Amino acid sequence: MSSSLSDKNALVLELGARYVRCGVSGERSPRCVERWQVGDMLQKPLSSSEWRQYLYPKLHALCFKLLLVNPSRRRFVVCEDLLLPRVFRETLLNILFDVLNASAVTLVPSMVAVLYATANHTALVVDCGWMETRLLPVFKGVPLPYLYETVPAGSRNCCKVIQRELNSSRDQPMDSSEIVTPATEAMAEDILERACFAQQKDPLPNVVDAEFHAQDNDVLQVPGNLRTDAVEQLILGDEGTEGTSIVDGIVQVLKKAPLDVRAAMLENLLLVGGTAMIPGLAQRVAAEVRETLRHDNEFASASTAVDRAQLVQAYFPRNMLAWVVLLECIRPSSTRLQEVQF
Template sequence: MSADKSALVLELGARYVRCGISGERAPRCVTRWEAGDMLLKPLSAADWRQYLYPKLRALCFELLLVNPTRRRFVVCEDLLLPRVFRETLLSILFDVLKASAVTLVPSMLAVLYATANHTALVVDCGWAETRLLPVFKGIPLPYLYETVPAGSRNCCEQIRKELNTAQDQPMDGSKIALPVSEAMAEDILERACFAQQKDPLPNVVDAKFQAHDNNVLQVPGSLRTGAVEQLLLGDESTDGTSIVDGIVQVLKKAPLDVRAAMLENLLFVGGTAMIPGLAQRIVAEVRESLHHDNEFASATAAVDRAQLVQTYFPRNVLAWELAPS
């Protein structure tokens, strides 16, 4: 299909927007936006228009370098976006950017195209929260939809707190001159942190981290693994709920004939799922939790078969890659 006839594909996350042309192997650009934080407060259509219009215009004309007029759009979105947000988005695409057609695709369903499966428990680990949606034989089960207030933001807050309260320590003649920002904490989470497995490494070495201002940060080994633990065990920043708890709750609410299929097909997507070892550790924690749950005492074999769905694309762009065009 020629580029001029291909659809423009947008995947709207809480922290990032991924945009590109359908048929290409990867998004052309991934850019930050603040929609996730803005969704925490009620906004009018005028407020959303004031924010969305310059963002969408910049995506098309400055980043993708295409004229959106008479082009088709495919938008991968959250199932529970507010109606005012969705209506404002469509109004801008049709009335201002003159799109010929817009297809709205739930991102948690689009990711299944990346696998040979039609059944999975989709676990979307994002910036502000983790969303869970069972899909059985191609049919989503929205009455089992669950959210957990645990995501990368919680990890970044812990990284900032520990590094900013630690005493400045000289490292190669440099010191931390400025407080660790949220963006820097996110960079540390991506490049230096990982999830310990059930048999943890005895000694995790400290990491020397080159900041953008050329200062060198000393990231303790305990922080490299500890920043991720709250996603697995829960703490006050996640209201005491972890991703493991969310998965267990969904499984308990699911019909008996669906539980085994969900356990055998755990599909992790989203930027937070890219943290090394996180998905594998969550599966191990789910197994252990269910083995100690009387409700699953007769389903030991199914619990032992709990496993990840293998994907052939990065977990953070899975919805974009498989968006229909």
Template sequence: MASSSGDTETSEVMRDIPVLRRQLSSSSPSTPGALASFASSPLLSPSTRQQYTDPPVILDIGARGIRAGIAGLERPVCELPIGPDPRGRIKTHVLWDLDMRNTKMEDVHDILQAILRDVYYKYLLLDGKSRKVVILENPMMTLQLKKAIAFVLFNYFQSISVTYMLSPVCSMLAAGARTALVVDIGWHETTVTPIYDYKPLLSAVKSTLRAGKRLHDLVSGALKEFTEVLPSFDEVEEFIARAMYCTRIDTITSSTSQQAFAITLCGSTYYVPSSETRYSPLVQCFIQRAQDNVDDIDCFPIPDLIVSCLSGLGIDTRASMLSRIIFVGGCSNIPGLRLRILDEVRNCLVYDSSSGHSVQLQKNFRPWTIGDRSRIKSITSLGAWSGASLYISRERDYLLSGGGGGAGPRAIRRIRAETASGISHTTSSIFRILGEVERDKFLLDETYADNIFDWTVPTKYA
């Protein structure tokens, strides 16, 4: 009798299991919608549990090198320069040219594939299929180059998605500011981007061709005068990094300018008869105006470019940027260059009591004047990569903690439709990120691929 009663209880429990399963599947979850909101994030929306719990990979791709790492870290894991390697995979020092008509996209694909393979499998030790990717872009980056980067990530590394963020905004975040004027001295161009309350004023962005490539050509020509052997690309870059500095005054005593020095570059020793070679190319490249005081619109000196950018802004906007000028880019690390540029900007803007007017920069261009030189200051930034890592880690923690008021996908759609996406979730003063580019849509829909990278169409394809 005992065994028959036990069998009866067991059979009743087995009959109740399908009922319990239906109840569990139809009932709503008791936990907040944090995971659902996080899965819909424009930065970190995953398809599996492992994918949305892992932070994305951040890539800062420049013309001369790539910085890579995982979001949440203070610094990138690796910084790889672009240059010829012993295995012959890369045969150039520059990823792309300024004139994309002279650039073969197949070569760009091959270089990106070779260097990103080292990034993923040698330094990050990750499979490209398991992580999303965030790309830091310059405001002047072409749509053709954006598509090339996405093509390589989707086809060769099978990345889940790609999201683009403006590098000047990330550089400002890494400096702990809400408003700043970011001066990026890159390889092909120097870009001045005003950012007000986390919002980049893209219509006021200025650029000039006075950048690293022009400095490289000037230094190469100067070194060529002191040696019979043409200096190599690496020797010129090493000379710029180790020997060059910028003076804060235009006049140098004759005893100082005639001091000779010797320097060893890549195993070769160069004897330079005058130390003027160490600073003259910098002044000529970044500071000095053209002989007739008229520069081409693409070749303004950097101080004039900064003043021109500020002059096109409103009074209240530019007033808050004068004390928050941020210099980033490889050439900005040359000793004395930042201080010299700031001195030149002060000379252009500060009211001259002796003459009764400010310094005139170019013909038909007279800027406003200020009375206090100390108002013009610069602040230090940890760089665009660190700023992006800070933002993504904070956004990730916010969504995992159930942020967004339980709105879930509705809040994400609102963020995508607006012109900004926020570092401060309690205010509307927020900067925007470009919508997430999904792999399947990019490979199958050509119209989607052509428009998703364009900042002028934020809502149709977001």
């Protein structure tokens, strides 16, 4: 019996705020990427029953309709946020063990796991997501949770800018019988992914407009300045991000870090997550960090160290680093729960 269970491939779940990836261990890529609303739901405290009401149909559909596998007596590998609410994690485990009959569940903290895909043991992990950006220093394989920071800057802020600007420029004319379809959040997200990028310190002088074809065959004209301005708030901050940017979050973590850790964090900036896939964003953030520290009184005397701020080389797409680790089911930084223990 035990040999037959061990022959079954594990079911792999990577939980994000906007999307959940699911697949089977041993396969090169996820079988499906499904949108869900956990990021929005985390904005207010929910009870166990409320989480169960949402999670159970989602997990059931992932297993039986998308993965097309029976989860009974299978092992699950779940990549999740280090600081998810306890009620969410307990409800998730309860569904996996009691309803889907999982034989074991391995919990992998995503912000620690991504380092294994870079062959580094030290980095300031900057997870740029949909709702927010999370920052966690990891020093020689040990996370430093007392330095954990969150910044309310993510892809959702960029999508709001795109949606607002497009709708304001496409107002319905008073004398026109043609109905103008308003830009939706889904359209704005698609435009952000396909047409937007981050300008560098020496910006391109003329960014051309882009045409975006919507699903209803409507053609949206995306101005060149919007293709770059939508991303600027992630780097410089504005009222949409409460005046805080990704760069500000990195500088705050560096200032709170011990002196012997600070230099290592500065030299190993690792940007991961879906938002980090915006072209040019990681390079621009690193350049802005150098510029900010040069004008900071605490770092001004250490100009040599400031110039050493650099990115960790990513050998895989920045939004897939955690998934690469999940395929190997790394155990040293994970917690495996048997049903009897839970």
